[in-house]
Amino acid sequence: MNKCLKAILLLLGISISIFIAVNWKSLKFFPWVLPSYYAKEFCTCRYVLENDNEFCHQLVRQYIPIQTIIIDDSRRHVEVKALWHYRGAQWISPTEGCQLEELKN
Amino acid sequence: MAFEVHLALWLLLTRAPTTPGEEWDTSLWPPSRLQEAITEYAFPQSASREKRHGRRTDAAVVVHGGRVVYEKYWEPYTAQKRHHLWSVSKSVAALVTGCAEDSGLIHRTDIVDSTGLQLQHLLQWSSGKKWSETYEYNPVTSSVIAMLYTNGSSNMGRFFFSLPQEFAPGTHYRYSSGDSNAISYWLSQKMPAEKYDRYPWEKLFAPLQMSSVVWERDREKTWISSSYLYMTARDLARIGLLVSRNGKWKDKQIISSRWLDWSKRVSPAYKPKPLSTNLHPTAQWWVNFDPQSPHIDPAIQGAPTDLIAAQGHWGQSLIVVPSRDLVVVRFADDRDNSFDLGKWIRTIIDAAEFYEQMSQSDPSSSRH
Numbered sequence: 001m002n003k004c005l006k007a008i009l010l011l012l013g014i015s016i017s018i019f020i021a022v023n024w025k026s027l028k029f030f031p032w033v034l035p036s037y038y039a040k041e042f043c044t045c046r047y048v049l050e051n052d053n054e055f056c057h058q059l060v061r062q063y064i065p066i067q068t069i070i071i072d073d074s075r076r077h078v079e080v081k082a083l084w085h086y087r088g089a090q091w092i093s094p095t096e097g098c099q100l101e102e103l104k105n
Numbered sequence: 106m107a108f109e110v111h112l113a114l115w116l117l118l119t120r121a122p123t124t125p126g127e128e129w130d131t132s133l134w135p136p137s138r139l140q141e142a143i144t145e146y147a148f149p150q151s152a153s154r155e156k157r158h159g160r161r162t163d164a165a166v167v168v169h170g171g172r173v174v175y176e177k178y179w180e181p182y183t184a185q186k187r188h189h190l191w192s193v194s195k196s197v198a199a200l201v202t203g204c205a206e207d208s209g210l211i212h213r214t215d216i217v218d219s220t221g222l223q224l225q226h227l228l229q230w231s232s233g234k235k236w237s238e239t240y241e242y243n244p245v246t247s248s249v250i251a252m253l254y255t256n257g258s259s260n261m262g263r264f265f266f267s268l269p270q271e272f273a274p275g276t277h278y279r280y281s282s283g284d285s286n287a288i289s290y291w292l293s294q295k296m297p298a299e300k301y302d303r304y305p306w307e308k309l310f311a312p313l314q315m316s317s318v319v320w321e322r323d324r325e326k327t328w329i330s331s332s333y334l335y336m337t338a339r340d341l342a343r344i345g346l347l348v349s350r351n352g353k354w355k356d357k358q359i360i361s362s363r364w365l366d367w368s369k370r371v372s373p374a375y376k377p378k379p380l381s382t383n384l385h386p387t388a389q390w391w392v393n394f395d396p397q398s399p400h401i402d403p404a405i406q407g408a409p410t411d412l413i414a415a416q417g418h419w420g421q422s423l424i425v426v427p428s429r430d431l432v433v434v435r436f437a438d439d440r441d442n443s444f445d446l447g448k449w450i451r452t453i454i455d456a457a458e459f460y461e462q463m464s465q466s467d468p469s470s471s472r473h
Contacts, residue, residue, distance in 0.1 A: 023246050026245065026246045026248075027245065027246075029255035029256050030244070032255045033250055033254055033255060036258065040254065044333075044335070048321075049188065049335065050187075055154075058154055062241065095306070095319055096320070096321060097319040097320070097321040099323070100254070100259075100324075103255065103256070103258065103259070
């Protein structure tokens, strides 16, 4: 590798490290964004908006696919695993709709 | 049936402006080129559920003089189904806040934390808190995504109030879902839990006979005003009609004209961007023009100057033109920027003007 390329890679590495350090508070939660978004919005789509599973997957899907989803119609609960992290959403009542459960490590 | 027969029937049915009871009066505009233009724009033939391109309207409802004059849905949506409002929720929530001020429970000058931040700064999106309002295309450092989905999701009020102050309160306009949720958090601190829980229904949804409303909460039971109201298009149209009628519903003043007038004042810290056609922000609403800030040009040329709207992610909108007693609801799933609000407004107003003229020129009509 020539000196120029090494310098660019080093600079890139330092920039990324600084970005991560400065934004660590938000970045450490990043893996939960997808399972949380999917669980909450799927729950709402299904139990508040009363659509079928196929429609809800189509509405909620993102670029990164989820790993698993457990849809429990009997207790109106959805749990999603994505980016190796889990999140659940629970339907509460006819006027309160769905709510995310506590974030678990 | 011939257009003339349709028109005659429609004219017979059209009377003085009305307000809906349990159900809306329906008096659909007879088909015409202008009415079809609304359908062509909102519901293009090419729209697909699988492909996320172009205008993808789920519901379009137009109310004129208190009657439904245009209504169309895209399967599986129907008149009975609820839809996301996304940020249209902010504007509806602000009406509830207005009711609370009218009742003396809170006041817009309330100081909500130790920095001198006032409720009106939150309402006018100028809290000055450090905030990033980006969505699915830029999720990594987004504050709104953290608030709704990760470290803020259990207690959105606490998440907001723990943020650092970037600008002095009231000095810098920045659209923020955090500011909007902080308002409902503040309200939750101002009344007992059982009263707070029922309050929006007692003050707004029940008097307007809106039966489909769902309002999601965080784990503190705070209403998520920024994003999570759900209702049918017809129910949202009732909110629009209330605004069109200056807060009056049948013979009752649901919300004061004082609050509604203030809702039309452009946020003091806001500076319009040159060449932008975005509506101007007020206290949780958006306007085309504010006569009290005449130096700010109308946002959309050719659109009525008294236009006031609520707007949400992926194309949700509630447009109100009080001078025409016109209300337009659109629910959608737009995933790109194909939809042009200015064109939408002009298409509908062209049709409304046409049918207004038809109505006024007909001697059998008792209007005007």
